[in-house]
Amino acid sequence: MTNPRSDRVTAVRALQKRSVRERTGRFCVEGPQGVREAVRWAPERVRDVYVTAEAADRYADDVVGPALAADLFVHEVSPEVLAAMADAEAPQGVLAVVHAAAPSLADVLAGRPRLLVLLSSVRDPGNAGTVVRGADAAGADAVLVTDGSVDVHAPKVVRSTAGSLFHLPVVTGLDLGQTLEDLAGAGVATYAADGTGRTSLTAARLGVPHCWVMGNEAWGLPADVRARCDDVVAVPIHGRAESLNLAMAATVCLYASAGVLTAGPPAG
Template identity: 70%
Template sequence: MKQVRGLSRRSVRRRTGRVLVEGPQGVREAVRFAPDRIRDLYVTAEGAQRYAEFVEPAREHGVVVHETSEEVLAAMCDADTPQGTAAVVDWAPSTLASVLAARPRLLVLLSHVRDPGNLGTVIRGADAAGADAVLVSDGSVDVTSPKVVRSTAGSIFHLPVVTGLDIGATLSALDDAGVRRLAADGVGERTIDEVDLSGPHAWVMGNEAWGLQAGTRDACDEVVRVPIHGHAESLNLAMATTICLYASARAMHA
C-alpha cells in the first residue's frame, strides 16, 4: 500500500519508472492499449463485477489483479474517490525524434504549462482531434502526476507524449522536419478560420498566466488567434488548444 501511495510523489515515479492510474476510464485504456506495461491492477469486490469488461481481459493477459477494500484503495490513491479500481503501470516516454520520424501532420507544443488539469485535458483533446503527439516543454507540470493522468481519461495511452523539451530547439527541429509552427496568441493578425491548416503543422501554446514569450512567437511561422465574439477576456488554455486542434482536424478531413 505504501509503495503504491508513494507514486503520488514525483521522486518515486522517476526512481521506479511507474505511474499510478486511477479510475475505470484510465485503467480500461491501459488494459486495452498497454497491457504489457501493467504491473498490478487493484479492484474492489464491487468494481470487479462492474468493470468485468476490462478486469477479466487483464487477468487473461497475465496481469496480477488484487481485490481490495474501498478503504485500502482510497488509502493507496491520490484521488478522493478512485471509483473502485486503480493500476500501477510502467511509464513509456516518447522522444521527439521518434515523433518526427513518423512524419506527423498535427502536433501541439505546450510551453510551460503548469496546471495538471489543463495538461491532461489537452492530451485528451489532442487524442480526440486525431493529433499525432503532444509535446511538452521543460518547466511544465509533470505529465506522470496522478492528477494529469486522471485528466487524460485514458488518452495518455493512445498517443505519444514527449516531455522536458527545450522550446527553441524543438521549434528548430519542427522547422527542419517541414512542420509549420503556429503560435496561438491573441495578438495574431489572422484567426484560425483564415489561416491555411491543410499541411503538417504544430500549434504552439503558452503558459496559462502569461501566454507565449515574445521570442517564442517570433520563432514561429505565424501567430494566429482564436476569435472571441463575446465579452470574455480570454479562453482557458485547454479550451483554446482544443478549438485550434479541431480547426486543424476539420481542415485536414475536408
C-alpha cells in the same frame, strides 16, 4: 489485501510524488476509464491492477476480464486499501500501476506527423490533461511537453486525460528552442496560439503539417518565442468573453486543424 499500512500500499501511495515516479519509472492510473484504456492499449506497460470486490463485479467485462486475459496481475483489495493508494478523494475502486513510456521527438518526426501540439511551461494539471484528451479526440499525432511544464504522470493530469494518455505519444522534457528547430527541420510549421495574433484561426494555413504552440496559463508565450514561430494565430472571440482558457483554446485550434486535414485536397 486488507492492510492500508502494508509495504505494498505504501509503495503505491508513494507514486504520488514526482521524485518517486521519476526514480521508479512508474505512475498510478485511477478510475475504471483510465485503467480500461491502459489495459486495452498498453497492457505490456501495466504492472498491477488493484480492484475492490464491488468494482471487480461492476467492471468485470471491461477491466478485470481483459486484464486477466492479458495475464496481468489483478489484486482484490479492501476499500480502505484502495483509498490509501489513491490520490482522488472519492476513488472508484480501480487503480493500476503502469510503467511510463518514453517516446522521443525523433520517433514522432520519423512518422511524418501532420498535427502536433506543444505545451510550453503549462503548469495546471487539468489543462495539461485536457489538452492530451483533446489532441487525442482531434486525431493529433502526438503531444509535446517542455521541461518547464507539469509532470504528465501526476495523478490529476492522468485523470484529466481520461485514458487518452495511452492513445498517442506524449513526449516530455523537451527544450523549447531546440524543439522549434527540430520541427522546422522536419518541415512542420509552428503556430503560436496567442490572442495578440494578427492571423485569425479561420485564416490560418492548416492544410500543411503543423504544430500548435501553447504557452503558460498566466503569461502565454514570450515575444521571442512568438517571433520564432511561423505564424501567431488568434482564436476569434465572437461574444463578450475576455478569453478562452488554455485547454479550451487548444481544443478549438486542434479541431480547426482536424477539420481541414481530414477534408483532404479540394476536388478538381
